[in-house]
Amino acid sequence: MFLIGSLFGKFMEESGAADSVARWVIERLGARVRALNGDGCLPVEFTGGGLAGGPAWIDVSSSSQYASALLLAGPILPRGIDLTLRGHVVSAPFIAMTAGSMAEFGVRVERPAPDRYIVPAGQRYVAREYRVEPDATAASYFLAAAAATGGSVRVDGIGSGSAQGDLAFVDVLARMGCEVVKEADHIEVTGPERLVGVEVDMGGISDTALTLAAIAPLATGPVRITGIAHTRAQESDRVAAAVTELRRVGAEVEELPDGLVVLPSRDRLRGASIRTYGDHRVAMAFAVLGLVVSGMVIEDPACVAKTFPDFFDRLEQLVSVA
Known part of the structure; x- marks a missing residue:
């Protein structure tokens, strides 16, 4: 079963x-x-x-x-x-x-x-004590918050030796100008004064593609995200959702069959009511952009319960500490 x-x-x-x-x-x-x-x-x-x-x-x-x-x-x-x-x-x-x-x-x-x-047949699992790392995908929203605001965020319990593929998201942030520190037991990201554009195939780390898309309008150059055609058949059509909601807040976006291109739009961004399409990752990604763009409203915020029920409480804690 x-x-x-x-x-x-x-x-x-x-x-x-x-x-x-x-x-x-x-x-x-x-x-x-x-x-x-x-x-x-x-x-x-x-x-x-x-x-x-x-x-x-x-x-x-x-x-x-x-x-x-x-x-x-x-x-x-x-x-x-x-x-x-x-x-x-x-x-x-x-x-x-x-x-x-x-x-x-x-x-x-x-x-x-x-x-x-x-x-091979004839094997069996052996019980043991096992420490479960923090989820790198969930951490991406807070690390992106540092990138978007120019602040610093440190995530403990996950480090340079982690096998989690989505930890590679911080390498994308580094290419965009962030300072990234990877130690054995933590990851820390400090955002720059302004992010720079990047072109990246996110097929291997597609769960973080929406996170990057949401902060992409803040960059000084185009951000081109490819390799994520398969995300059109996930909790929502994530490519179409990203394009639609970015345009809703004033960003200039081109939709691709397997991704999107976001042009520098920081000065054009405005608050808006964001449709989440019942997709937890849409809600969390655009909440990060809301740290920079005032007047953002996330519709159906309860959809984050699928993977991160207390996400908004954690985000509020992050903001209050800052």
Whole structure:
């Protein structure tokens, strides 16, 4: 059930529809899936005496989470799993982080080729004490706040040795003129007087793309964000949402098939009521811009509860300390 929930959960929580690729993989591994109403949506019924495992492939051009789910389940499958990735891998660092975490719990993951992962059968997870790092994606909003305001923010508990891919967001901030300090146990960002423009493929760290887009109008040069076409099918069409809401606050933006270009617009920005489209990342990203642009109202702020229920309390604490 862990594997089934992992494969189907993300897609179903957003649309209620069963992902055909995830369904194919589950059936390939030995189970059957049937939508009870015949429409490919919830409720669904799973039938099988357990998944056998063995060779499988999955398209990872829309999400790396399917691959992570299959790898995590590998040790409990009688034949293990020999997984081939197809398509352009988005958020690739998360797959590497999954394999690394499995190793810390005693499970060996082999990678004989860049697009192939093998979890040999006959392994089992070993219980241990484990410290969970702060979430680098959640931290990105506060680090972006430093970049936008010219202040300093330090996040403890996550440092230079972290395997979290989204920590690379601070490297983007460094290219924009921020001072970034990475120590073993913390990250600190200090914003410049003015940010500079940057061109960056954010396919590997796409959860932070909205954060960058929100502060992009503050830069002195264009900010070009590419590699995020897959985010059009996430909690919202995040490319379209970013373009629409940036234009709402007065920014000059060009929409691309796989991203956007934000032109310097600091002097044109104005307060506005921001639609969040039920997307937690839209709400949090534009709240950061609201630290610089007065009169910003975030509609449906409760949508942040999906990943960060007390985000606005934490943001208020940050502002009060500053």
